[in-house]
Amino acid sequence: MGTKDRGPRPRADPDAQLLSDLRAAFRWLSDRTDDRYAAEPTGWWADASILRRLGPALAEPSRGSVISHVVGPESRGGLLGALVALELDVGLVELRKDPEPSTDSDRWLTARTPPDYQDRNLRLGLRRDLLPSGSRVLFVDDWIDTGGQAVAARKIVESAGATWCGASVIVDALTDARLRRHLAVNSIFRERDL
Numbered sequence: 001m002g003t004k005d006r007g008p009r010p011r012a013d014p015d016a017q018l019l020s021d022l023r024a025a026f027r028w029l030s031d032r033t034d035d036r037y038a039a040e041p042t043g044w045w046a047d048a049s050i051l052r053r054l055g056p057a058l059a060e061p062s063r064g065s066v067i068s069h070v071v072g073p074e075s076r077g078g079l080l081g082a083l084v085a086l087e088l089d090v091g092l093v094e095l096r097k098d099p100e101p102s103t104d105s106d107r108w109l110t111a112r113t114p115p116d117y118q119d120r121n122l123r124l125g126l127r128r129d130l131l132p133s134g135s136r137v138l139f140v141d142d143w144i145d146t147g148g149q150a151v152a153a154r155k156i157v158e159s160a161g162a163t164w165c166g167a168s169v170i171v172d173a174l175t176d177a178r179l180r181r182h183l184a185v186n187s188i189f190r191e192r193d194l
């Protein structure tokens with residue numbers, strides 16, 4: 001059979017390609033003296049071709065939903081949140097760690113996390129005037145581990161009178177399926193697939 005008879009070359013599956021590129025650019029860090037492993041995902045945004053695909057991939061599950069704001073926790077949630085907000089054509093509201101009001105009239109909504117992946121009870125907060133009641137929020141982050149930060153984020157969103165529409169993350173390391181459902185988590189992949 002000649003080459004003409006073979007038909008078009010099958011196109012590479014873009015999702016499979018993104019997964020494989022994310023895996024290739026990721027490292028676990030560890031010391032010989034310590035059995036702890038730390039995720040090192042910064043190669044993902046150091047690579048222009050991965051960076052370009054992250055916003056569309058994280059926005060994809062929300063394409064059919066009405067989203068008015070993206071909320072991203074400091075620091076990587078802010079970085080990725082901006083990419084997703086651009087894709088969905090909405091604004092990004094920063095979720096800060098230990099926010100300090102600049103003036104008395106600078107109102108923040110805050111909540112403390114249950115112990116997170118580093119056993120921290122972080123105080124997270126966002127500026128009240130940036131998230132009007134009735135907003136429809138998509139939470140964006142690189143990684144969800146215990147879900148502690150996302151749980152606190154949901155409390156804050158709801159205390160603003162806004163609706164939590166879900167969480168979009170690159171890696172889902174949750175061990176609690178009920179929490180995954182409660183937070184409506186979509187991920188590019190599970191930690192076990194790294």
Ligand SMILES: O=P(O)(O)OC[C@H]1O[C@H](OP(=O)(O)OP(=O)(O)O)[C@H](O)[C@@H]1O
Nearest residue numbers: 074075076116117144145146147148149
């Ligand atoms: O599910 P959890 O147990 O709450 O943990 C997940 C969070 O922890 C990491 O952020 P970190 O606070 O390390 O800050 P970073 O974004 O600056 O890395 C990660 O980016 C998530 O925000």
